[in-house]
Amino acid sequence: MKLAFLFPGQGTQKPNMLQKLPEHPAVEAVLQEATEALRESVYNFNSNEALTSTVSVQISLLVSSVAILKVFEAEGIYPHIVAGHSAGAYSAAVACRAIGFADALKMIKLRGQLMEQAFPSGxxxxxxxxxxxxxxxxxxxxxxxxxxxxxxxxxxxxxxxxxxxxxxxxxxxxxxxxxxxxxxxxxxxxNIPSHCSLLNSVSSSLHEELSKIKFRQPVIPYACNRTARLLRSPEQVREDLAFNVSHPVMWHNISSILCEHGTRLFIEMPPGNVLTSLSKKALPGARSLSVDENGFGNCLVLARRFCSEHS
Structure with missing residues (x-):
């Protein structure tokens, strides 16, 4: 039996969500690394005003999800498999160690910029x-x-x-x-027409820039947004990060594939509980939790119990 971490995408953002992360050295380390990589306070990206920008939204989502991921890791909990919805795929790629956090921040910022430039309004x-x-x-x-x-x-x-x-x-x-x-x-x-052919040019530019980033062999499987296949090579993860923005996310198929591969506990990183709700509906035989909805402490206790029983 396996534990999967789920990482939400754009649309789940909440004002000041970074300030609401739990107090933990791992959170502080992620926030500090993000501030250094962005060369400005990471908190500048999650105010109500800032979140009108796709760039700020995607940066905040990545930082929030990775911060909680690192807390779980610090507490000895590691997933067996990861899946991220749209922008959340970058967090999933960090979680499976295919890409470093600083590189993921650089690319998610570029992703947001390219999307805004392609379709600034309407x-x-x-x-x-x-x-x-x-x-x-x-x-x-x-x-x-x-x-x-x-x-x-x-x-x-x-x-x-x-x-x-x-x-x-x-x-x-x-x-x-x-x-x-x-x-x-x-x-x-x-405010962007994501996951359709209108963003083909964005995918092409992302692919070119991602080719300059060092990718590593994933230590655990990564669920592909476009095909729902479980990816195990760095090149496959790189391609999904580039092209998922211009293709539909097959999330229902991803949920089904994870369940077929033995996943019985799903924990959604913040913000929100959208993916948890979808998992509960699609996979009634599995347990689905959200850090935002159920609390980090409860998720940690259940994850420890699950990993102990199924180690």
Whole structure:
């Protein structure tokens, strides 16, 4: 039986989330390393005002998740497998030791900058629940124009599909979904059209820059965003970090694959509990916890017990 650490992506951010991390030497070390790598206080990136920027959001997510990862490690808890959703994949890559934290910070900052430069305004993401992928794709196609593109994007669950594209087209799809039987249809707190072909150029630039970064052999499997396969080579992880931003995240398939490989305890790093909720729904036979929702202390106790029973 295996323990998986899950790392959330954009949309889960919360103002001042770094100030809410537990007091622990490992947290302080991560915050200090981030401040030195960024050459300014890491706290500058997680204020309510700062989080209107994709760059600040992605930096804050990485720092928050890695800080708690390092606390678990300091307490002797290491995952058997890791998975990160979208920007969370960079935290997962740090967790499996395919990339160093400072290099991940450099690349996640560039990722955010490239995304903002490509689409500074007028674009975003939405989510529809209560409809399958085929139906959502048909709705998106019916609203698609070259001037106002929109795409079905991430498959978070069989009946939870995200959208990416122009705000105008997103409004159309969301309105049509709302009147066509969707349980919910709403905008996400994401101002970039991630995980569709609109970001192909961003992926190309990221791939070029990531090729200059030293990657190492992962010490544990890393779940690929695009294919849900478990990756074990540095080159495969490098490619996923580059190209996941322009491809749908197959999160439901990832959850299923992790369970098939023996994962029975999922712990989500902060912020939020989005991935925990998805795991509980998709994998009722497994235990799913969120550090934010359940508290670090409770997660640590359960992780220790689990690792002791299944060592």
């Amino acid at each position: 674009y975003g993401m939405g989510v529809i629940t209560g409809m399958d992928e085929k139906t959502v794709k048909e709705l998106a196609n019916s609203c698609f124009t070259v001037a106002e593109p929109v795409y079905a994007a991430n498959v978070n669950a069989p009946d939870q599909i995200t959208l990416a594209g122009s705000i105008t087209a997103l409004h159309k799809v969301i309105d049509r979904a709302s009147t066509s039987g969707a349980r919910t249809a709403e905008f996400l707190n994401v």
